Amino acid sequence: MIKLFSYLRPHWLATLLAPLLMLLEVCMDLLQPILMASIIDKGVLASDFAFIRDTGLLMLGAALIGLAGGVGCTVFSSIASMRFGADLRQDLFRKVQTFSFRNLDELKTGSLITRLTGDIVQLQTMVQMLLRIFVRSPLLAIGSIVMAVILSPKLAAILAIAVPLLFAVMFLLIRKTLPLFSTVQMRMDRVNTVLQENFSGIRVAKAFVRQTYENDRFGRANADYTDVAIKAQRLVAVNMPILTMILNVCIVTVLLLGGRQAIDGSFDVGRLVAFINYVTQVLFSVSSVAMMLVRISSAKVSADRIQEVMATEPDIVSAAGPELVGGPVAAGEWTGEGTGEGKGEVTFDRVTFAYGHGDQAVLRELSFSVRPGQNVAIIGATGSGKTSLVGLIPRLYDASRGRVLIDGRDVRDYELQALRRRIGIVLQESILFTGSIRDNIRFGKPEASDEEVIAAAQAAQAHEFIAAMPEGYDTRLGQRGINLSGGQKQRISIARALIMQPDILILDDSTSAIDMGTESRIQAALARLMQGRTSFLVAQRISSVLDADKILVLDEGRLVAEGTHSELLASCELYQDIYRSQLGKEEPSYG
Numbered sequence: 001m002i003k004l005f006s007y008l009r010p011h012w013l014a015t016l017l018a019p020l021l022m023l024l025e026v027c028m029d030l031l032q033p034i035l036m037a038s039i040i041d042k043g044v045l046a047s048d049f050a051f052i053r054d055t056g057l058l059m060l061g062a063a064l065i066g067l068a069g070g071v072g073c074t075v076f077s078s079i080a081s082m083r084f085g086a087d088l089r090q091d092l093f094r095k096v097q098t099f100s101f102r103n104l105d106e107l108k109t110g111s112l113i114t115r116l117t118g119d120i121v122q123l124q125t126m127v128q129m130l131l132r133i134f135v136r137s138p139l140l141a142i143g144s145i146v147m148a149v150i151l152s153p154k155l156a157a158i159l160a161i162a163v164p165l166l167f168a169v170m171f172l173l174i175r176k177t178l179p180l181f182s183t184v185q186m187r188m189d190r191v192n193t194v195l196q197e198n199f200s201g202i203r204v205a206k207a208f209v210r211q212t213y214e215n216d217r218f219g220r221a222n223a224d225y226t227d228v229a230i231k232a233q234r235l236v237a238v239n240m241p242i243l244t245m246i247l248n249v250c251i252v253t254v255l256l257l258g259g260r261q262a263i264d265g266s267f268d269v270g271r272l273v274a275f276i277n278y279v280t281q282v283l284f285s286v287s288s289v290a291m292m293l294v295r296i297s298s299a300k301v302s303a304d305r306i307q308e309v310m311a312t313e314p315d316i317v318s319a320a321g322p323e324l325v326g327g328p329v330a331a332g333e334w335t336g337e338g339t340g341e342g343k344g345e346v347t348f349d350r351v352t353f354a355y356g357h358g359d360q361a362v363l364r365e366l367s368f369s370v371r372p373g374q375n376v377a378i379i380g381a382t383g384s385g386k387t388s389l390v391g392l393i394p395r396l397y398d399a400s401r402g403r404v405l406i407d408g409r410d411v412r413d414y415e416l417q418a419l420r421r422r423i424g425i426v427l428q429e430s431i432l433f434t435g436s437i438r439d440n441i442r443f444g445k446p447e448a449s450d451e452e453v454i455a456a457a458q459a460a461q462a463h464e465f466i467a468a469m470p471e472g473y474d475t476r477l478g479q480r481g482i483n484l485s486g487g488q489k490q491r492i493s494i495a496r497a498l499i500m501q502p503d504i505l506i507l508d509d510s511t512s513a514i515d516m517g518t519e520s521r522i523q524a525a526l527a528r529l530m531q532g533r534t535s536f537l538v539a540q541r542i543s544s545v546l547d548a549d550k551i552l553v554l555d556e557g558r559l560v561a562e563g564t565h566s567e568l569l570a571s572c573e574l575y576q577d578i579y580r581s582q583l584g585k586e587e588p589s590y591g
Contacts, residue, residue: 004303021072119305346404349405378551385556395420
């Protein structure tokens with residue numbers, strides 16, 4: 001947790017002023033009982049109204065100074081804590097952006113959302129409490145103890161018993177609640193994960209009439225969280241009744257002993273009232289420290305979870321190696337024609353891949369080579385490893401064994417951003433962002449001109465439906481492109497990849513929601529645009545791969561055959577089965 005306090009350094013002035021102003025308020029609060037004692041002893045009992053008036057005005061002035069100090073402390077502690085939270089949240093978000101897909105799989109999206117929101121809010125609140133209550137309470141407790149000892153060393157012995165007793169209760173309370181708060185945060189992660197899964201798949205749940213199941217699933221997660229949270233808060237709630245009991249016992253004891261001294265004339269009534277005030281301040285301050293430590297124990301769990309993310313090393317790191325030949329094309333240069341620069345050779349050398357350490361391999365001993373400019377199709381049954389294969393090329397994941405090479409160099413030796421700038425990829429799920437269609441198309445190339453945006457949309461067969469919209473390319477998209485059809489989202493995703501003019505283009509089953517006619521026009525445009533460039537097409541429909549220069553046939557993570565359509569029809573039984581099942585034809589003879 002201490003490491004995270006370094007985020008307060010840039011805001012040192014507010015962090016320093018907050019406790020100094022609180023110190024001013026505490027000093028004024030410590031003056032009040034003494035002034036009140038003098039009013040009773042020298043004013044009320046002596047019937048001196050002038051003294052009561054003058055001392056009362058002094059108390060009022062002290063209260064106003066204390067008010068200014070308290071307000072100032074609140075303002076500056078709020079500034080410091082809010083900026084602390086903002087900086088920490090920004091750095092945590094930047095850290096998450098460096099994670100590989102494997103890192104994200106291990107940490108879980110729902111848990112990361114909780115850490116970026118709830119956990120940081122916990123720490124933010126703790127920092128504000130540290131600068132206010134954790135400064136005020138100890139100072140007020142120490143000052144009140146000192147003043148109580150000055151007033152009556154004998155009566156102060158009561159505090160010597162009460163304060164350690166409170167600390168013992170506080171220790172037991174923290175010891176019990178700390179593990180519970182950790183469990184509370186884990187249960188909240190589970191609630192967030194269920195929520196995220198439900199919201200992202202709510203259409204599927206409704207389509208299959210699974211609302212009852214989803215309600216039950218969320219209900220279980222919510223009940224588990226609530227049970228643990230109640231258990232933790234029940235222990236925290238014990239603190240106040242115990243404090244009240246100890247406080248009342250102390251006051252009764254002070255009144256019994258101090259009252260006898262007051263009757264004997266050895267202890268002034270005003271000093272007795274002041275002593276009771278100091279005892280009350282001590283016990284309430286110690287109780288505040290106890291509550292604060294309970295909150296700190298909760299915040300420590302949040303801090304540990306945030307530090308876990310900060311300490312996680314990205315599974316994929318960028319090499320300080322050479323960039324790929326070429327670079328992003330300057331705005332206005334793209335005319336919609338391929339440049340044929342002859343880059344993009346891809347080689348898989350005995351590649352094996354598993355998603356997690358110890359998990360079963362989804363790709364096994366893959367070896368093949370693709371020449372620059374070749375159009376490669378990948379086909380196979382669901383779960384055969386097609387998406388996993390193309391994910392290794394831009395290093396969304398790293399191979400567990402073996403090498404993936406581009407232009408003769410291991411992809412792990414390239415600078416990561418340079419590698420990905422030269423690879424255009426359309427993922428299996430078309431993810432669009434809130435904003436205009438124009439902004440989504442030039443997502444990978446923000447400096448692209450309007451002419452480039454339109455050219456990319458035309459190549460992806462998206463220009464016609466975009467132009468038909470009332471606001472055209474300025475049409476605002478809802479979350480994840482909710483106001484577009486599946487086919488429209490896929491075409492915009494393809495345009496987003498094409499505008500980068502990549503050396504290597506990967507289409508991961510990205511035309512599944514597009515009709516056959518539109519798909520054929522897209523493929524014709526790609527054949528022209530990707531001339532001299534390498535492309536990979538993951539497909540379920542065999543009609544999509546007929547014209548490919550090379551077809552890779554996968555089965556259970558293994559490459560069982562490669563070749564052209566005619567070669568595979570003549571030699572690969574699995575390919576023949578796929579061909580017959582989809583087209584309902586007997587394969588022609590290639591004798």
